[in-house]
Amino acid sequence: MSERSGKSKAEERRHSMETGRRRWLQLSLAAGAASALPPAKAAAQAPRSAAPAARRPIDEYDPSNIKLAHRVPANIAEDDLLFLKQIGLRWARVEFGAGKVSFEQIRATQEKYARFGIRIFSAVQESYRSLKIQLGQPGRDEDIETFRTFLRDIGRLGIGVANIDFHPGNTYTTAIVESPRGYKTRQFRLADFRSKVEKQRFEREYPAEEIWANYTYFIKAVLPAAEESNVKLALHPDDPPLEKMNGVAKIFTNYEGYHRAEQIAGGSRSWGLTFCIGTWSEGGGKMGKNVFEMIRDFGGRGKIVDVHFRNVSSPLPDFVETFQDEGYLDMYQVMRALREVRFSGSAVPDHVPALAGDQTIHRAGTAYCIAYMRALLRRANEEVG
Numbered sequence: 001m002s003e004r005s006g007k008s009k010a011e012e013r014r015h016s017m018e019t020g021r022r023r024w025l026q027l028s029l030a031a032g033a034a035s036a037l038p039p040a041k042a043a044a045q046a047p048r049s050a051a052p053a054a055r056r057p058i059d060e061y062d063p064s065n066i067k068l069a070h071r072v073p074a075n076i077a078e079d080d081l082l083f084l085k086q087i088g089l090r091w092a093r094v095e096f097g098a099g100k101v102s103f104e105q106i107r108a109t110q111e112k113y114a115r116f117g118i119r120i121f122s123a124v125q126e127s128y129r130s131l132k133i134q135l136g137q138p139g140r141d142e143d144i145e146t147f148r149t150f151l152r153d154i155g156r157l158g159i160g161v162a163n164i165d166f167h168p169g170n171t172y173t174t175a176i177v178e179s180p181r182g183y184k185t186r187q188f189r190l191a192d193f194r195s196k197v198e199k200q201r202f203e204r205e206y207p208a209e210e211i212w213a214n215y216t217y218f219i220k221a222v223l224p225a226a227e228e229s230n231v232k233l234a235l236h237p238d239d240p241p242l243e244k245m246n247g248v249a250k251i252f253t254n255y256e257g258y259h260r261a262e263q264i265a266g267g268s269r270s271w272g273l274t275f276c277i278g279t280w281s282e283g284g285g286k287m288g289k290n291v292f293e294m295i296r297d298f299g300g301r302g303k304i305v306d307v308h309f310r311n312v313s314s315p316l317p318d319f320v321e322t323f324q325d326e327g328y329l330d331m332y333q334v335m336r337a338l339r340e341v342r343f344s345g346s347a348v349p350d351h352v353p354a355l356a357g358d359q360t361i362h363r364a365g366t367a368y369c370i371a372y373m374r375a376l377l378r379r380a381n382e383e384v385g
Contacts, residue, residue, distance in 0.1 A: 057381035060088070060374065065381070066338060067091040068373055069121050069306075069346040072361060074101075074109045080361050081116040087367050088374060091121040091346055093163065093306070098126040100146055103153040110157055121346040122161035122234065122306055125150040128218065134168040135206060136214040144218060148225040155229025161305055161346075162226070163274050165236040166215050169201050169248025172239065177320060183353045183365070188240050188282075190317035200247035208249035215251065216264050219271070226270035234274040234305035235261060240316060241283040255288030262303070272305035273298055278350060279308070281329050284315025291329065292337050299341040307338065308350035309373060321351055323365075324372055335376040339384040347373065 058065055069091035070084060084092070092113060096106070110120055127133075127150070130143035151162055174192040179185050219233070226233050241253035251257050258273065265271035275298065280291050289297060298304050311327025312319040324331045338347070349369035352362045 057378055057385075060377065061090055064342070064344050066307075066335075066343060066377055067121055067346040068370060068377065069093055069348045070361070070366060070370070071095065071348050071350065073097075074105075076361070078112070078116075080363070081113065081118060083361075083363055084118060084366075085116045087370050089370060090118055092118050093122045093124065093346065093348055094120050095124040096126075096150075098129065100127075101125055101150065101153075103156065106153050106159075107157055110159070120157075120159045122163050123150075123154050123159050124163045128164050128166075128222075129168075131168055133218050134166055134211075134214055135202065136210065136217065140217075141221075144221045148222055151222065151225045151231050152229050155226075155231045160230065161232050161234055163234045163236065163306070165238075165274075166211070166218075166252065167238045167245075167248075167250050168211075169206070169244075169246040170238065170250070171197055171245055179320065179322065179353070181323075181326070183323075183355055185321045185353045186351060187320045188316075188318070190242075193245075198246055202247065205247040206249060208243075208251055211249050211251050212260075215261070219261075219264060223265065223268050223270055227268060230270075232270050232272050232305050234272055236274040236308075237276055237279045239276060239279040239282065240319075241279060241287065242316075254283065254286065255294065258298070272303045274306050274308065275299075275304045276308035276310070276350065277329065277331075277334055278310035278312050278321065281312050281327070282316055282319055286316075291334060295334070295337045295341060295343075299338060299343050304338075304343060304345060306346040306348070307343070309334070309347045309369075310350040321353065323353060324349070324369060331372075332376050332379065335373070336380040336384060339377075339380045349373065 060068075068089060070089055071093045072080070072084070072095070074094050074096045094109060094113070096109075106123070113120060125147065127143050127146040130140065131137060132140040133143050154160075154162060171193060172188070173186045174189050174197055175187045176184055177187045222233065235252065235258075237252045237258070238250040241250075243250060243253055252261065262271065275294065277291055280287055280294065287294075295304070309324065309331065311322050311324045311329050311331055313322055314328055321327075349366065352365040352369055354362050355364040355368070358364050
């Protein structure tokens with residue numbers, strides 16, 4: 001045997017030993033990490049010799065993927081737009097307020113966002129919240145026409161979604177509290193609301209069938225304009241999901257409410273849901289269908305237009321809003337379920353808690369949420385494809 005051949009075999013043996021040692025070290029580290037986790041997580045993360053290779057995920061910005069976005073005002077500062085671009089956002093839900101907004105104003109806003117590589121996925125103009133509309137008062141047709149004009153204008157600009165809700169007597173919160181992690185957040189306690197906050201808001205009470213009649217009048221008036229403009233109306237559930245607040249019935253508090261609204265829309269391609277995971281989680285077992293059943297039902301039929309991707313500490317009667325990683329719902333399973341039905345609309349973190357130093361768009365809290373959502377989305381795409 002030549003000296004060169006002997007060296008070659010010796011090198012092969014050393015390489016084999018080094019490979020074995022590296023593999024042993026990897027397994028040891030993995031086992032040690034798994035032993036430090038709770039049993040369910042440890043089992044999920046323990047090395048499996050026959051585990052299938054991860055799927056190659058689609059690109060984050062693929063048109064068929066979920067479009068991660070954020071709720072932002074139309075008059076946002078350019079520094080904030082640069083920040084959103086830097087954390088990877090390419091989409092936004094833009095809120096124009098309650099006053100009339102011209103086509104030129106919407107176009108200028110769209111162009112401002114475009115300079116930072118951000119497109120407007122959905123837009124909000126709050127004339128639909130007019131009490132004339134939601135309580136069926138004289139003069140509602142003028143406010144409805146303002147909203148129809150907005151739908152036509154955003155349609156001309158290729159903005160395909162307008163968000164709406166319908167709860168004129170609502171109270172969102174009973175207190176702002178400090179979470180165990182030290183950030184300020186919204187709390188709702190039902191007993192506090194009933195005993196300390198609630199009072200009849202208007203001159204009389206409004207029963208459910210009257211609110212249904214007002215909603216029906218509104219939606220039948222605006223759907224034709226939405227259809228002509230290729231715009232989808234995305235209806236948010238009532239938050240919190242209680243049947244009556246402050247003397248006014250609330251009608252979108254469970255599955256049956258959404259089911260009835262879909263029937264009223266008559267199969268229109270321009271009607272769908274803003275599916276708020278946080279609101280649905282607040283309702284717990286009283287919603288008729290849970291979060292995952294709703295995703296399979298409405299999402300499986302393409303009726304979920306966008307998603308509010310937030311979490312809460314527990315269902316009613318008491319809850320606080322949390323960051324997505326510490327509420328009672330497993331938000332990875334939510335992201336996975338959305339991808340299983342091939343949801344490709346937008347997902348926003350919605351109510352972002354304020355971290356130390358946060359102002360305006362809550363930069364630190366927003367970065368925390370978006371980074372977490374990007375990680376969940378990538379993992380879901382790896383597993384679902």
